[in-house]
Amino acid sequence: MPDETTHLLDIQHLHTGFRVGDAFYDAVDDINLTLDKNEILAIVGESGSGKSTLATSIIGLHNPKNTRVRGTIAYNGQNLVGLDETAFNKIRGNDIGMIFQDPLSALNPLMRCGDQIAETLKYHTKLNKQERKEHVLAILERVGIPNPKLTYRQYPHELSGGMRQRIIIAIAIACKPPIIIADEPTTALDVTIQAQILDLLEDIEKETGSGIILITHDLGVVAETADRVAVMYSGQIVEEAPVNELFAHPLHPYTRSLLNSMPQLDNVEDKLHVIQGTVPSLKDMQPDGCRFAPRIPWIPASAHEAHPTMHEVGPNHYVRCTCYKTFHFQDALSSVEGGIVNVTD
Amino acid sequence: MWKTILRRVLLMIPQIIILSLMVFMLAKMMPGDPFTGLVTPQTDPSQLHRLRVEAGFYNPWYVQYRDWVVNMFHGNFGTSYQYHRSVASMIGERAVNTFWLALLTFVLTYLIAIPVGIIAGRYESSWKDNAIQVYTYITLAIPAFVFYLFGIWLFGYVLGWFPTSGSISVSATGMIGKVGSMLYHMILPALLAAILATTSIIQYLRSGIIDNKQEDYVRTARSKGVPERVVFSKHILRNSFLPIAAFIGNNFAVLIGGSVFTETIFSYPGLGQLFISSISSRDYSIITALVLIFGIFTLLGNLISDIILRVVDPRLRIQ
Ligand SMILES: Nc1ncnc2c1ncn2[C@@H]1O[C@H](COP(=O)(O)OP(=O)(O)O)[C@@H](O)[C@H]1O
Ligand SMILES: [Mg+2]
Numbered sequence: 001m002p003d004e005t006t007h008l009l010d011i012q013h014l015h016t017g018f019r020v021g022d023a024f025y026d027a028v029d030d031i032n033l034t035l036d037k038n039e040i041l042a043i044v045g046e047s048g049s050g051k052s053t054l055a056t057s058i059i060g061l062h063n064p065k066n067t068r069v070r071g072t073i074a075y076n077g078q079n080l081v082g083l084d085e086t087a088f089n090k091i092r093g094n095d096i097g098m099i100f101q102d103p104l105s106a107l108n109p110l111m112r113c114g115d116q117i118a119e120t121l122k123y124h125t126k127l128n129k130q131e132r133k134e135h136v137l138a139i140l141e142r143v144g145i146p147n148p149k150l151t152y153r154q155y156p157h158e159l160s161g162g163m164r165q166r167i168i169i170a171i172a173i174a175c176k177p178p179i180i181i182a183d184e185p186t187t188a189l190d191v192t193i194q195a196q197i198l199d200l201l202e203d204i205e206k207e208t209g210s211g212i213i214l215i216t217h218d219l220g221v222v223a224e225t226a227d228r229v230a231v232m233y234s235g236q237i238v239e240e241a242p243v244n245e246l247f248a249h250p251l252h253p254y255t256r257s258l259l260n261s262m263p264q265l266d267n268v269e270d271k272l273h274v275i276q277g278t279v280p281s282l283k284d285m286q287p288d289g290c291r292f293a294p295r296i297p298w299i300p301a302s303a304h305e306a307h308p309t310m311h312e313v314g315p316n317h318y319v320r321c322t323c324y325k326t327f328h329f330q331d332a333l334s335s336v337e338g339g340i341v342n343v344t345d
Numbered sequence: 346m347w348k349t350i351l352r353r354v355l356l357m358i359p360q361i362i363i364l365s366l367m368v369f370m371l372a373k374m375m376p377g378d379p380f381t382g383l384v385t386p387q388t389d390p391s392q393l394h395r396l397r398v399e400a401g402f403y404n405p406w407y408v409q410y411r412d413w414v415v416n417m418f419h420g421n422f423g424t425s426y427q428y429h430r431s432v433a434s435m436i437g438e439r440a441v442n443t444f445w446l447a448l449l450t451f452v453l454t455y456l457i458a459i460p461v462g463i464i465a466g467r468y469e470s471s472w473k474d475n476a477i478q479v480y481t482y483i484t485l486a487i488p489a490f491v492f493y494l495f496g497i498w499l500f501g502y503v504l505g506w507f508p509t510s511g512s513i514s515v516s517a518t519g520m521i522g523k524v525g526s527m528l529y530h531m532i533l534p535a536l537l538a539a540i541l542a543t544t545s546i547i548q549y550l551r552s553g554i555i556d557n558k559q560e561d562y563v564r565t566a567r568s569k570g571v572p573e574r575v576v577f578s579k580h581i582l583r584n585s586f587l588p589i590a591a592f593i594g595n596n597f598a599v600l601i602g603g604s605v606f607t608e609t610i611f612s613y614p615g616l617g618q619l620f621i622s623s624i625s626s627r628d629y630s631i632i633t634a635l636v637l638i639f640g641i642f643t644l645l646g647n648l649i650s651d652i653i654l655r656v657v658d659p660r661l662r663i664q
Contacts, residue, residue, distance in 0.1 A: 061567055085573065093570035100568075105561035109660060110583055120569040155659040171569060 007074075008211045009035040009058070009179055014071035014081075016050075016057045018282060024068045025282035027053040029235035031071075032310075035179065035211040040202070042214045042226035042243070044258065048279040050235040051215045055181045057081075058213075059096050060088045075179070094124040097172030099182040103164035103189075107156035113167045114140070114152030120174040136174070143170045143200060162193035169200060176208055183215045198225050219262050223247060228316070231255045234279055234291040237310070241317040251313060251324040253299075254292050260329075273329040290321040298330050299323055346662055350652055357644055364640045369410050372633040417637075423630030427623070432630045436616065436638070442512045443608070443615035447600040449531050450607075453539035454596070458546035459589075465547060466554025466585065467577065477547065484544045493610045496537040507533040510612035534611040538603070542596070546589055553585030560584070590657045591650055598646025602639045 011033040017024030027050045035041050043051050056062055057069050060080060073080040075095065080088070092098075100106040108116060117139060118132045127135060133152070140148035143166040156164055165185065172180055182201060186194035202225055205212050214226060222229055222243065229246045231239040231254060239252040250256045257275040277295040285291060290304040308321035401409055416423070422432035465477040484492075501509035508514070508530050517526035557563065558581055566580045567573075604617035612618065616635060623631040655661050 059568055061564060089570040089572055091570070092568055096568075098565075098568035100561060100565060102561060106565045108562040108566065108580055108584070110587075110658065111580075116565075119566070119571060123570050123572070157660045168565070171565065 006036070007034040008037050008039075009033075010072075010074040011058070012072045012074070014054070014057060014073060015069070016053050016062070017068045018053075019066040019068075020283055025285070027235050027282055028057060029285075031235075031237055033230060033237065033240075035213060037178070037211050038205065038209050039228060040205055040212045040214055040226045042216060042222040042229045043232055044216055044219060044222055044229060045232035046217055046258075046279050048281070049232045051217075051232055052183055053235075054232070055098070055183045055213065055215055058179075058181060059092055059098050061092075089123070093120045093177070094175045095177050096179045096181060097175070097177040099165075099168050099172045099180065099185045101184040101187050103161055103168050104156060106168055107164060109156055111155075112152065113154050113156060113159070117167065117170050117174050120171055124175045136170075139170045139174055140167075143167075143173075144196070145170075161189055162196065165189060165193075165197055166200070169197070169204075173204055173208070173210075176210075178208075178210055179213070180204070180210050181213045181215070184217070185214070186221060187216070187218070194221070195224075201225065219258055231258070234285055236291060236320065237318075238292065238320045239318065240310070241314070245314065245317050249314070249317070251317075251319045252292075252321075253296055253324060253327045256327075256329075273331060275329070290323055292321070293323070296323070296327065296330075299327055303327070346655065349655060349662075353648060353651055357648060360644050361641060364644070365414065365637060366410070368633050368637045368640065369413060371636070372629055373406065373409075375627075375629060417634075422634040425623075425628050425631055427626045427628045427631075432634050435619065435631065436634060439614060439616045439619050440638075442613065443601060443604045443617065445527065446531050446535055446608070446613065446615060447597065447604060449528075449535040450538045450542070450600050451597055453535055454542040454546065457539060458543040459550065461543065462547040462550025463554065463582070465551040466558075469551075469555050474551075477551075481544045481547050484541055489541055489606065490610065492541060493534075493537055493607070496533065497610070500533055509533070512614050530613070534607050534613055538600070538607050542600075549588045550585055553588055554581055557581045557584045587654075587658055590653050593653055594646040594649030594651075595643075596646070597649070598642045601642045 011031060014028055014031045014033075015026050016028035017026040029050075031054060033041075033054075043054065045051055058073055058080065060083060062069065069081050071081055075091070078087075080091070083091075107113070114133070114136050117136045118129075121127055121132045121135060125132070125135075137148045137152060140151055145151045145163065145166055151159070151163070151167075156167070159167065165188075169185075172182075180201075185201070186197050189197060198221060201212060201214070204210065214221070216222060226243045228242050229240065230237045231246075231252065233254045239246070239250070239255045241249075246255065247259070250259050253275065257273070260273045275295050280286075280291075280294075286294075288307060290308050293299070293301070293304050303323045303326045305322050310318040310320050311322070313319050397403065401412055404412075420433050422436065424430065425432055425435060428435065461477055461480075465474045468474050497509045500506050512527060512530050513523060514526045514530070517523045563576060563580055566576045571579075601616070604615050605620055606617065607613070608615045608617035609621050616638070619631060620635045622628075623635070
């Protein structure tokens with residue numbers, strides 16, 4: 001990994017556990033991750049793999065009563081883990097902007113859209129009311145709202161899903177934060193609107209030089225937008241690589257299964273080579289060993305590491321565990337008679 | 346907005362007509378007639394017959410209904426056969442008492458329920474919240490008359506803080522003295538009625554706050570760096586007030602109608618007490634007038650609730 005002091009955000013050994021009964025279970029388990037300026041880092045993984053938990057840990061929005069966060073999230077010379085609320089409120093909205101998945105429920109139904117954007121400015125700038133309003137109108141224009149003056153006065157229910165998501169983005173970028181976290185920003189939208197929103201995010205990254213963490217379970221979104229990808233499974237990162245490298249040489253069985261499950265028009269063997277099963281619940285996660293092993297039982301136990309670590313397999317390309325070396329899809333085996341395994345596609 | 350309100354007000358006209366028809370039919374169906382109370386062993390049956398003819402008793406029902414409505418429009422609600430006074434003036438006197446008692450009850454209800462509900466919701470599952478839950482369970486479970494009698498016994502007889510009947514002391518003189526005496530007589534019934542009325546408001550507010558705390562838009566507000574104090578007052582609380590705003594109007598109407606019970610127990614000379622005494626003496630002209638008034642108040646209460654809801658919730662403002 002490149003020189004650590006230059007990273008915008010540097011996450012080391014992050015553990016985020018939720019209380020279930022009397023014990024804490026880590027939904028984010030020992031994550032190391034960095035984000036740089038001018039970069040879109042995608043985090044992919046099935047639902048339940050801990051992506052949202054990671055995002056919420058960065059912006060410090062967990063309920064401290066039933067959550068335990070450990071490790072370091074270094075930003076601008078300070079550790080965000082354990083930061084007190086007053087100090088964190090200066091960072092939220094100002095240094096880190098957050099974009100949420102569901103654009104209807106993420107806006108206050110009783111507040112005018114413009115006022116919801118202006119509220120961010122109120123707590124982070126010295127602008128007066130009139131200046132804030134002008135600023136908001138400019139931001140509305142920037143995020144592609146056709147009639148900013150009208151939309152300023154509108155309520156969320158009066159806007160379409162795509163427009164609402166633009167309002168959410170406007171809220172997140174109002175203070176030009178160096179870090180933007182977008183948690184499934186397009187999942188709730190139509191395909192055409194999805195592309196527009198992703199374009200907007202890309203433009204913002206180019207314009208402001210922000211680092212963007214883009215959380216998604218859609219590899220199509222990743223291919224289109226991201227610079228670098230981290231694949232998450234069961235609270236851990238299982239593979240990390242620049243986007244082209246990941247799509248050209250996916251190594252971890254989970255990454256390969258995800259790629260194979262992408263709908264492709266030119267792929268006739270659509271549903272082939274996809275690993276069945278789901279992410280285990282917090283309580284059912286194995287404390288140690290390769291967490292993906294239960295989903296590929298045809299791979300002998302000896303192929304896995306006892307204590308899996310990330311291995312550097314190429315420039316900026318890391319894979320967890322050693323099972324990727326001998327991995328083959330189960331249906332690949334049955335189709336290759338005699339058991340001669342050929343895993344290189 | 347104004348169009349919707351106007352439409353809503355116009356909608357009240359057929360509602361009132363239906364209400365008045367029902368009241369009229371009910372009055373017709375009641376046993377006896379307004380003259381029954383006048384009958385004594387000395388009454389001449391032919392004189393009774395003449396009175397009935399004069400009163401239009403033998404006219405077709407729609408003529409009687411029309412006369413009744415026309416009279417009411419002229420402020421003529423008939424004459425009380427018990428008191429031999431005009432119903433309008435009797436109701437007028439009592440209505441003032443009932444109105445002030447209902448208003449004081451209303452104000453006390455919200456003055457108690459809102460802060461208590463906020464504390465319960467904000468500090469969910471704390472000892473404060475648990476104590477408030479116990480309070481709401483008790484006020485919900487206890488029969489109203491037991492609660493009132495206990496209140497009268499404790500504050501009226503044991504502690505002797507408040508009078509237990511009437512609306513004003515005969516010895517009160519001067520403007521200030523009279524108002525003071527009226528207030529003094531109202532406090533106990535208003536407070537006891539308010540305490541019983543707080544239960545549902547506290548519960549609505551508490552669960553509203555607890556639900557809204559989990560909403561995505563609250564998370565958005567936090568992600569903007571809005572201080573928690575403001576997140577609570579500006580985002581969570583405002584949304585939690587919606588269900589309460591929805592029945593502010595109804596609540597006032599219920600208080601006017603609910604005066605029947607409180608006023609009887611406290612011998613408070615208001616509409617409710619008049620209603621009960623008129624029923625026992627079959628004073629029909631008063632009964633029908635009061636049923637109509639209580640009914641109109643209920644309709645008005647719903648109207649006010651509707652308007653308030655539209656004002657506070659932009660989602661309902663669609664034309
Ligand atoms: N507040 C919470 N309390 C308890 N468990 C939680 C909480 N939030 C998430 N989890 C659990 O943590 C795991 C990861 O969830 P999440 O971060 O939402 O995954 P993703 O965003 O990748 O779908 C899931 O098993 C989920 O059930
Ligand atoms: Mg999620």
